[in-house]
Amino acid sequence: MRNININILIPATAFLLSLSVWAQNSNDVKNEDFDILIKGAYVFDGSGKDSVRYDVGVRGDRIAYVGKSSEALKAKTVINGKGRYLAPGFIDPHTHYKRQLNHKDKKERALLRALMQGVTTVFEGNDGSSPWPVGKTLDEWGETGIGPNAALFVGHNTIRRKVLGYRDVQPSGEEMEIMKGMVDRGMKEGAFGLSTGLFYTPGFYSTTEEVIALAKVAAAHGGIYDTHQRDEGSQNIGVVNSVKEVLEIAEKAGIHAHISHIKVAGPKAWGKSVELVRMIDEARAGGLEVTANLYPYIASNTGLSSALIPAWARDGGVKAMRPRFGRQELRDSILKGIQASIQARTADPGKFMLSSREAQYNGKTLEQIAREWNMTPEEAVIEICKESSPSVFSFMMIEEDVERFMQQPWVMIGSDGGTGHPRGFGSFARVLEEYVGNRKVISMSRAIHKSSYLTAQTMGIKKRGLIKEGYYADIVLFDPKNIKANSTFEDGLQLASGMDCVLVNGQVVIRRGKWEGILSGQALKYN
Known part of the structure; x- marks a missing residue:
């Protein structure tokens, strides 16, 4: 597929294109107006079938048309999808x-x-x-x-x-x-x-x-x-x-x-x-x-205490857990429980990386902290959990x-x-x-x-998840070569990139990879 450098959004009045005479259904759509019309994208309908090059029309919050037409359909906004993939949100x-x-x-x-x-x-x-x-x-x-x-x-x-x-x-x-x-x-x-x-x-x-x-x-x-x-x-x-x-x-x-x-x-x-x-x-x-x-x-991510402190020591929550750290008759059992959790999850303290707003912990492995504090990894877990509740990445898969x-x-x-x-x-x-x-x-x-x-x-979830007439217009448009997951374990707050256009309930919320300032999501209720 050629990578065509085009503007994603173009005025409807400027768009004229002859298409073969074929429609996905028998509805007459020749003179039907749409709020948004996405032209010529490779449509993956969400069912698992391969893509077909279709036009998709949106009216209000619903998909109103999926197919091909010999005449230019009218719409307030036309999105040129040529060379891109269109899929359900x-x-x-x-x-x-x-x-x-x-x-x-x-x-x-x-x-x-x-x-x-x-x-x-x-x-x-x-x-x-x-x-x-x-x-x-x-x-x-x-x-x-x-x-x-x-x-x-x-x-x-x-x-x-x-x-x-x-x-x-x-x-x-x-x-x-x-x-x-x-x-x-x-x-x-x-x-x-x-x-x-x-x-x-x-x-x-x-x-x-x-x-x-x-x-x-x-x-x-x-x-x-x-x-x-x-x-x-x-x-x-x-x-x-x-x-x-x-x-x-x-x-x-x-x-x-x-x-x-x-x-x-x-x-x-x-x-x-x-x-x-x-x-x-x-x-x-x-x-x-x-x-x-x-x-x-x-790698998984959960609280350090949930990951490594034995469940019996967490009975009653954090307020009950922390005093147990100071009880000498329980300390050995807690340390053995932490050691068993480390062995079960990764068998390597160097494969636990802490994630915290506290600089003394963030980005450091359990092994590093234990070495800096001159104690065992099990002792370091207790010392951290006495005062703080950081998250931990466990590289265990x-x-x-x-x-x-x-x-x-x-x-x-x-x-x-x-x-x-x-x-x-x-x-x-x-x-x-x-x-x-x-x-x-x-x-x-x-x-x-x-x-x-x-x-x-x-x-x-009813009426979502497919590119199909009558379904809610939750739609994404993208070039697969541009999709990037930019977040990392060192910097997990980087937004992904490559989505040219995202619609939620028929409204364009992401345009050319930028947020439009619109909140069009709905609170969904079962039945």
Whole structure:
């Protein structure tokens, strides 16, 4: 394909082009007016099929026409798509953008880190932590305005904290009914499903039976079960047993289970992607609805204490954890627990990089800090967590596993994006740039499908994720040679580049790679 240097936007009156007489459907569109008309792009419709060179017309917030015409169609604005790819806006099923979406600053609410990747819809409330009440947040987003569309899960950890606190306890019958009632309320207020973070406190303390009972409530509303599973490597029950738990919950609750995100973490787990794929394929063949998302990086990002401090020492939250560091009778056990976590995640203190606003930690590895402080890495973890709560990048995955998961038809793209890790600014761009363009792991059509319609189908989002008449006009236009994920582990705040044009609900929000100052996203409610 030739790289044609053209202006993306041209006046409609200046555009005359003869096209072959052929239309995708039988509707007469010859004299129909559009607000926006995108001409001559290679259209990937999101279904996984290869591209076709089409014109796409937008009226209001919907796609009104997809096809070819022998006459120039009229529109207020014509976008010349020649030589570029047109696709549905990408849908991110796993994010941590709540602070930005709730921000007073309009530019923060625009969530440019998502829009510049072509992401036009994001999910919040993942890992079991959601705003509460769900309906209040959705209403606020609708009132204040947001850049992309945004949807919510109702979070198990949030509910458990409100009913039971951070304690390692099990709910009484009455408390269980309260928790079920809260899930029911969240679903009625618009949540798309129940999310859990069984790796994190207090979700870590819950039993499988508790989760099944709550998932049944979400299932009764048609929602899904979205889970950061209990173990992704070998830190507690092991990743294979953890996936078995996910499948048990799906079967007994009668619910679509979505692993958010799928990985095998740490040397002891490397290569187990083969076994997990087999297990999930067998479950799907047996009738279970099971899907997953992944982010295209080999390092995770979470709080240092969550990553390395043993769960029993975190019982009761940070306020209860820190005094335990000073109790001599507990110190050896805590140090041994930290050592076991290091071995399980990377087996190398040099593969833990801290991310913090505090300069004394930011960008340094655990090994470096321990050497500077003249102590063991385990002792350094305690000293850091006594006063601070930095995040940590754990380089604990290998590319072979990432690529194997990415190639599965039931795996979609997500970011787990927040602040600091490059995934929040570059996941979708990196898939196109690296795994499609450079490595040829998946095709462009499959990558777009995994970033759009597969996610819309999985989550239950109606009328989004396809380039199809009647669907919402969430659209991206780009030259694949220009797509760059610019964020790095050293500088994770760099916006992606290469999106020529991004539409959200029919409005151009990114034009020639620049934000137009528009907040056209909608707060999405299930059903």
